[in-house]
Amino acid sequence: MPLLTRGFAVASSEKRPNTWLGALLFVLGALSVWVGSDLLEREGGLLRIGLVSMGLGAIYVGLDRTMWRIRGHRVAVDFWLSVAWLAVIGLAAVFADWLPFAESRDASKSFSAPVASRPDLFSSHPLGTDTFGLDLLGGVVYGARLSLQISFGAVIIGLVLGGMLGMLAGYFRGVTDEVLGVLTNSMLAIPPLIFLIALMVAIEPSVLNLSIALAFLGIPTYVRLARANTLVFRQKEFVVAAKSTGARHGRVLIREILPNVLLPLVSYAFIVVAVLIVAEGSLSFLGLSIPRPEPTWGNMISAGANDLRRTPHLVFVPGIVMFITVFALNRVGDHARQKWDPRESRV
Amino acid sequence: MIRTFLHKLLQLVPVLLIVSFLTLALLELVPGDPSISILGADAPAAEYERVREQLGLDQPLLERYGNWLSDAVSGDLGDSAVRPGVSVWSLIASRLPVTLQITVMALGLALLVSIPVGVAAAARVGSRFDRGVGTVTSGLISIPQFVAGLLIVQLFVFNPDVPRIGTAVLLWFVALTLLVNWCRRFVSDREGGAGSVFVGCLVLGLGLLAFFWWPSFPRQGFSRLTGDDGLAENLRTTFLPALTVAMSEIAVFTRLLRSDMISTLQEDYILAANAQGKPLWRILFRDALRPSSFSLMTVAGVSLGRLIGGTVIVETIFNLPGMGRLIIQEGVIVNDFPIVQGGVLVIALFYVVLNALVDISYAALDPRIRRGVV
Numbered sequence: 001m002p003l004l005t006r007g008f009a010v011a012s013s014e015k016r017p018n019t020w021l022g023a024l025l026f027v028l029g030a031l032s033v034w035v036g037s038d039l040l041e042r043e044g045g046l047l048r049i050g051l052v053s054m055g056l057g058a059i060y061v062g063l064d065r066t067m068w069r070i071r072g073h074r075v076a077v078d079f080w081l082s083v084a085w086l087a088v089i090g091l092a093a094v095f096a097d098w099l100p101f102a103e104s105r106d107a108s109k110s111f112s113a114p115v116a117s118r119p120d121l122f123s124s125h126p127l128g129t130d131t132f133g134l135d136l137l138g139g140v141v142y143g144a145r146l147s148l149q150i151s152f153g154a155v156i157i158g159l160v161l162g163g164m165l166g167m168l169a170g171y172f173r174g175v176t177d178e179v180l181g182v183l184t185n186s187m188l189a190i191p192p193l194i195f196l197i198a199l200m201v202a203i204e205p206s207v208l209n210l211s212i213a214l215a216f217l218g219i220p221t222y223v224r225l226a227r228a229n230t231l232v233f234r235q236k237e238f239v240v241a242a243k244s245t246g247a248r249h250g251r252v253l254i255r256e257i258l259p260n261v262l263l264p265l266v267s268y269a270f271i272v273v274a275v276l277i278v279a280e281g282s283l284s285f286l287g288l289s290i291p292r293p294e295p296t297w298g299n300m301i302s303a304g305a306n307d308l309r310r311t312p313h314l315v316f317v318p319g320i321v322m323f324i325t326v327f328a329l330n331r332v333g334d335h336a337r338q339k340w341d342p343r344e345s346r347v
Numbered sequence: 348m349i350r351t352f353l354h355k356l357l358q359l360v361p362v363l364l365i366v367s368f369l370t371l372a373l374l375e376l377v378p379g380d381p382s383i384s385i386l387g388a389d390a391p392a393a394e395y396e397r398v399r400e401q402l403g404l405d406q407p408l409l410e411r412y413g414n415w416l417s418d419a420v421s422g423d424l425g426d427s428a429v430r431p432g433v434s435v436w437s438l439i440a441s442r443l444p445v446t447l448q449i450t451v452m453a454l455g456l457a458l459l460v461s462i463p464v465g466v467a468a469a470a471r472v473g474s475r476f477d478r479g480v481g482t483v484t485s486g487l488i489s490i491p492q493f494v495a496g497l498l499i500v501q502l503f504v505f506n507p508d509v510p511r512i513g514t515a516v517l518l519w520f521v522a523l524t525l526l527v528n529w530c531r532r533f534v535s536d537r538e539g540g541a542g543s544v545f546v547g548c549l550v551l552g553l554g555l556l557a558f559f560w561w562p563s564f565p566r567q568g569f570s571r572l573t574g575d576d577g578l579a580e581n582l583r584t585t586f587l588p589a590l591t592v593a594m595s596e597i598a599v600f601t602r603l604l605r606s607d608m609i610s611t612l613q614e615d616y617i618l619a620a621n622a623q624g625k626p627l628w629r630i631l632f633r634d635a636l637r638p639s640s641f642s643l644m645t646v647a648g649v650s651l652g653r654l655i656g657g658t659v660i661v662e663t664i665f666n667l668p669g670m671g672r673l674i675i676q677e678g679v680i681v682n683d684f685p686i687v688q689g690g691v692l693v694i695a696l697f698y699v700v701l702n703a704l705v706d707i708s709y710a711a712l713d714p715r716i717r718r719g720v721v
Contacts, residue, residue: 046506046509182358182361182362182365183365185362185699186361186362186365186366186369187369188698189362189363189366189695189698189699190366190369190370190656190691190695191653191655191656191657191691191694191695191698192656192657193656193657193659193660193671194656194659194671194674194675194679194691194694195373197659197675197679198370198373198374198377198679198687199373199376201377201679201680202373202376202377203376274489278491278492281491281493282491282492282493282659282660285493285660285663286659286660286663286675298493301493301494301497305497305664308497308500308501308505309501309505312501315494315497315501316494316497316498316501319491319494319497319498322491322494323486323489323490323491323494326489326490326491327485327486327489330485330488330489331485
C-alpha cells in the first residue's frame with residue numbers, strides 16, 4: 001500500500017476471492033453463533049458473547065466474499081443487510097398483532113413464564129424475558145412499532161412544515177430569509193432534550209403528541225436544508241424561464257422548484273428518523289414518553305438499567321436492536337444522500 | 348475585524364430574546380405552577396392566589412417577561428420560586444462547573460483520539476486500517492448515548508478486566524506495529540524514522556501502565572475539584588461520563604478530519620514535501636494538519652455549545668449534579684420557573700457565543716478569509 005496515494009485505492013485492485021473460502025467462513029460463522037448462543041448455556045457470558053460476535057463477523061466477511069465472487073464486483077453487503085433489517089423490522093412492526101409472540105405487554109398474563117430468563121434462540125422466548133416474565137422479542141417488536149410510528153410521523157410533519165418555510169426563505173430571500181434565519185437559530189439554541197422534556201411534562205404522551213413534539217427538532221434542520229437546496233435552483237435557467245413567461249411565485253415554487261428540492265429533502269429523512277428514534281428513546285429512558293404497559297425501546301432499557309449487573313440482557317437486547325436500527329437508517333440514508341442530494345453528488 | 352466582531356455580537360441579541368421568551372411561553376403550557384409545589388395539592392384556593400400574587404404570576408405573560416428581562420439584563424436572574432431566598436445564580440454557579448468539566452473533558456478526549464486516528468487513516472486511504480476506522484466510526488455514531496453510558500458502566504464498573512486487558516492489548520499492538528515498521532528501515536530505505544521508535548516506546552509504556560495501574564471507576568457520584576479528595580478523585584468520577592459523551596464525537600471528528608486530510612494530501616505542496624524526503628510524520632502533522640483542521644475546529648466549537656445543553660442523560664446515568672438535572676428535576680418537574688428560565692438562558696448563551704466565536708476564529712485561522720479573498 002503506497003503512502004499518500006492519490007484518490008482511493010479501490011478494492012477492485014485486490015484479487016477476486018474464492019467462493020468456497022467465503023462460503024466456508026459463512027458456515028463457520030453460523031456454527032459459531034449457534035454454539036455461542038445455544039449450546040454453551042452453562043458457560044460464562046463473556047465466552048458466549050465472544051463466540052457470537054466472532055461468528056457474526058465471519059458471516060459478514062463470508063457473505064461479502066461470496067457475493068463478490070458471484071457478482072464479479074464488490075457488493076455493498078452492509079447496505080443490503082441494512083435494507084433487509086429495516087424491511088424485517090418494519091414488517092414485524094406492521095404485522096406484530098398476528099405474529100406468535102409470547103405475552104409482552106400485560107404482566108397479569110405472564111405468570112407462568114420464566115422470570116428474567118436469558119436469551120435462548122431456540123426456545124419460546126428467543127430473546128429472553130424481563131423481571132415480570134414478559135417476552136423481550138415481543139416487546140422489541142411492539143417497541144419498534146411505536147418508535148417507527150412516532151419518528152416517521154415527526155419526520156413527515158417536519159418535512160412538510162420545515163421544507164415549506166425553507167423554500168420560502170430561499171426563494172424570496174430578503175426579510176423573509178432574515179426572520180426565518182433568526183427563528184431557526186433560536187430554535188437550535190434551545191437545548192433539544194431540555195425543550196422536549198419541558199414539552200412532554202406539559203402534554204399527554206401519545207403517539208400524535210410525541211410526533212408533533214419531535215417534529216420541532218426536525219423543523220430547523222429541514223428549513224436549512226430546503227433553503228440551501230432552493231438557493232441552488234433559484235438562479236437556474238428553467239426557473240428564470242418560467243418567471244420570464246409570467247409564472248406567479250406560487251407556480252414557480254410548486255412546479256419548478258419543489259420537484260427538485262423534494263428528493264434531497266426526502267433523502268435526509270432516513271438520517272433524521274435515526275436521530276428522532278434516539279431522541280424518543282432518550283425521552284422514554286427518562287420516563288417521559290409512552291409509559292408501561294406499552295413497551296418502547298427506551299422504557300425497556302430504563303427498566304433494565306435498575307439491575308444492570310445481574311440482568312444485563314434486559315438493557316442490551318433492546319439496546320442492540322435500537323443500535324442496529326439506527327445504524328441501518330444511517331447507512332441507507334448516506335446512500336440515499338449521495339445519490340439524490342445535488343450538493344453531495346456534485347463534489 | 349472589530350466591525351465583524353460587533354456585528355456578530357449584535358446578531359446574538361434577538362436569538363437570546365426569542366429563546367428566553369419561548370422558554371417562558373413553554374412553561375406557561377406546563378400544567379400547574381410554583382404555588383402548588385410550595386403549598387402542596389390541597390391548600391385553600393385563596394392561599395394559592397396569595398402565593399401567585401407574591402411571585403407575580405397573576406400578571407400577564409408579556410409583563411412578566413418584561414420584568415424578568417429587565418432584571419436579567421442587569422445580571423439578576425431572580426430567586427427560586429419554590430425555595431425562597433435561594434438565588435438562581437448561586438444554583439447555576441454550583442452546577443455549571445460540573446457540566447462544563449464533563450463537556451470540556453469529553454471534547455478533549457474526542458480530539459485526543461480522533462486527531463491521530465483520522466490522520467493515520469487519511470495517510471493510508473483504502474488500507475485495512477482505514478476501512479476498519481470507517482466501520483468503527485459508523486458504528487460509534489449509531490450508539491444512542493444512554494445505551495453507550497450503560498454499556499460503559501457494564502464494562503468499566505462491573506467487568507473492569509475487559510477494558511483493562513482490551514486497552515493494554517490494543518496499545519501493545521499499536522506499539523508493535525510502530526516498532527516493526529522502524530525495523531523495516533534496515534531492509535528498505537523508507538518508512539519509520541527515529542520518531543516512530545519514540546512513539547512506539549511511549550505507547551508500549553502506556554499499555555503497561557494501563558495493564559498494571561488500571562484505576563477503578565465508581566458507578567455514580569461526583570467529587571468536586573475543590574473538594575477534599577482533589578484532582579485524582581475528581582478525574583476518577585468524571586472520566587466515565589466524559590467518555591460516554593465523547594464516544595459519538597470521536598466518530599464525527601475522525602471522519603471529518605480524515606476526509607479533509609485526504610484532500611489536503613493531494614495538494615502539490617505535499618507532493619513537493621514528499622519529494623524533498625521530509626519524514627512522513629512531519630508532512631502529516633506539520634504541513635497537512637493545520638490546513639485540514641478548519642471544519643474540525645468549527646464542528647468542535649459547535650459541539651461544545653451543543654453538549655453543554657445535552658448532558659442530561661449522562662447526568663442521570665452517573666448521578667451527577669449538573670445543569671441538565673438542575674433544569675429538569677429542580678426546575679421543570681416542580682414548576683420552578685425562574686430556575687428553568689435562568690438555566691436555559693445560560694446554556695443558550697454558551698451555545699450562541701461559542702458559535703459566534705467559531706465564525707470569528709475562521710478569520711484568525713485562515714488568512715485568505717481575513718483578507719477577503721475567499
